[in-house]
Amino acid sequence: MTPHLAITDQPIDIAAALAAVQTDTAGAVNSFIGTVRNQSGGRPVRRLHYESYDSMALTQLGHVVAQAYEKWPMLQEVAVVHRKGTLELGDVAVVVAVATPHRAESFAACQFIIDTLKQVVTIWKREEYEDGTEWVAAHP
Amino acid sequence: MSLKVALFGITRDIVGTSVIELPAPAPTTVAELLAEMRRQYPALGELRSCAVAVNNEYASADTPLHTVDEIALIPPVAGG
Numbered sequence: 001m002t003p004h005l006a007i008t009d010q011p012i013d014i015a016a017a018l019a020a021v022q023t024d025t026a027g028a029v030n031s032f033i034g035t036v037r038n039q040s041g042g043r044p045v046r047r048l049h050y051e052s053y054d055s056m057a058l059t060q061l062g063h064v065v066a067q068a069y070e071k072w073p074m075l076q077e078v079a080v081v082h083r084k085g086t087l088e089l090g091d092v093a094v095v096v097a098v099a100t101p102h103r104a105e106s107f108a109a110c111q112f113i114i115d116t117l118k119q120v121v122t123i124w125k126r127e128e129y130e131d132g133t134e135w136v137a138a139h140p
Numbered sequence: 141m142s143l144k145v146a147l148f149g150i151t152r153d154i155v156g157t158s159v160i161e162l163p164a165p166a167p168t169t170v171a172e173l174l175a176e177m178r179r180q181y182p183a184l185g186e187l188r189s190c191a192v193a194v195n196n197e198y199a200s201a202d203t204p205l206h207t208v209d210e211i212a213l214i215p216p217v218a219g220g
Binding site: 050060119137 | 148149186188193210214217219220
């Protein structure tokens with residue numbers, strides 16, 4: 001039941017994240033995979049740079065997963081891996097994987113974890129365009 | 141005693157360093173720290189938000205600061 005949480009500067013191994021949540025007591029494994037897309041608000045994006053405050057990111061990620069376990073007591077295994085550093089188009093930025101006995105809770109828990117991660121986990125994204133870069137969401 | 145504050149993302153760009161040391165008399169609360177940082181670096185006040193973390197947790201405005209604490213400015217996060 002200990003969640004598998006990591007911030008890494010290496011390419012994310014999706015299969016390993018899915019394998020980490022595999023358990024014979026769960027009949028549903030649900031995953032979210034966030035990838036780098038080629039535009040943001042209509043502006044072409046060349047690549048992304050993620051920066052992380054690792055110790056706090058892992059602390060906050062732990063809180064998010066603990067909240068998920070409270071909301072869905074049947075939640076079995078959880079894995080969250082977030083990439084940092086420079087990512088090219090199509091690269092995997094984040095993987096969330098959860099295992100539950102039945103599918104409904106797996107969808108809900110997976111969505112809760114990625115949605116809450118985006119609100120509280122201390123990771124920042126700088127988008128690189130043809131003509132410069134910008135920290136995402138920094139300004140109103 | 142001085143206070144060390146870690147900076148990330150756009151706050152590091154604004155201040156120009158990844159750690160700033162505030163000399164004595166240093167701010168004693170989160171609210172004082174934010175006020176002092178915004179006074180020295182007005183661009184911080186233009187951000188959508190700027191939280192303060194104390195020992196890896198988000199801290200409220202009245203949280204006291206100590207030199208042994210790990211303190212950081214937290215601009216709007218954008219993971220995922």
